[in-house]
Amino acid sequence: EPEVTQTPSHQVTQMGQEVILRCVPISNHLYFYWYRQILGQKVEFLVSFYNNEISEKSEIFDDQFSVERPDGSNFTLKIRSTKLEDSAMYFCASKRQGIGEAFFGQGTRLTVV
Amino acid sequence: GENVEQHPSTLSVQEGDSAVIKCTYSDSASNYFPWYKQELGKRPQLIIDIRSNVGEKKDQRIAVTLNKTAKHFSLHITETQPEDSAVYFCAASIRDTGNQFYFGTGTSLTVIP
Numbered sequence: 001e002p003e004v005t006q007t008p009s010h011q012v013t014q015m016g017q018e019v020i021l022r023c024v025p026i027s028n029h030l031y032f033y034w035y036r037q038i039l040g041q042k043v044e045f046l047v048s049f050y051n052n053e054i055s056e057k058s059e060i061f062d063d064q065f066s067v068e069r070p071d072g073s074n075f076t077l078k079i080r081s082t083k084l085e086d087s088a089m090y091f092c093a094s095k096r097q098g099i100g101e102a103f104f105g106q107g108t109r110l111t112v113v
Numbered sequence: 114g115e116n117v118e119q120h121p122s123t124l125s126v127q128e129g130d131s132a133v134i135k136c137t138y139s140d141s142a143s144n145y146f147p148w149y150k151q152e153l154g155k156r157p158q159l160i161i162d163i164r165s166n167v168g169e170k171k172d173q174r175i176a177v178t179l180n181k182t183a184k185h186f187s188l189h190i191t192e193t194q195p196e197d198s199a200v201y202f203c204a205a206s207i208r209d210t211g212n213q214f215y216f217g218t219g220t221s222l223t224v225i226p
Contacts, residue, residue, distance in 0.1 A: 033213065043157065043202060043216040056213055091156065100145040100206065102214055104156040
């Protein structure tokens with residue numbers, strides 16, 4: 001069964017450093033999402049991406065965040081200058097057009113020290 | 114925007130008993146309501162979903178009910194087993210669009226053997 005895959009599984013970075021989280025969505029999916037989950041809290045929406053552009057973003061997704069689909073298969077989330085409060089589990093998800101279910105990756109645990 | 118509320122935040126039941134988790138939503142345009150199960154350290158996985166043209170859906174020990182008028186939906190797990198222990202998230206979305214999923218705050222279910 002096809003899966004959304006994310007790398008790395010765990011990333012430790014120093015405050016102020018840039019990080020790039022990578023995702024490979026399911027191949028025939030057209031909608032892509034990034035969510036984050038701070039430990040013990042609910043899953044929060046960051047951004048959605050369709051047709052090579054951002055279709056929706058939340059207040060969390062400020063100028064420090066950006067997304068890219070550089071080569072037609074990868075979908076990346078970049079945080080330019082990480083803060084301590086960016087520490088969370090980041091989930092990528094993808095969805096096939098016209099079908100409701102979103103499939104989640106296994107997550108990248110980002111720890112900012 | 115959509116606001117999804119979920120209750121209770123924690124739930125403990127004896128093995129074999131039933132568990133019920135309730136969610137409400139605010140946006141009448143939402144028409145797709147998935148439930149995700151998240152085991153510790155793992156990705157959220159869809160366990161059941163319901164669309165707004167249906168009032169109830171059942172899959173073995175799991176059922177979901179939807180009341181569109183009152184804007185609430187519930188997850189019912191019967192004959193609970195220890196492996197049902199996890200965090201359960203409800204969500205609301207507009208199906209067939211790229212719109213984000215709005216998640217509830219999660220219910221931590223513990224099934225006591």
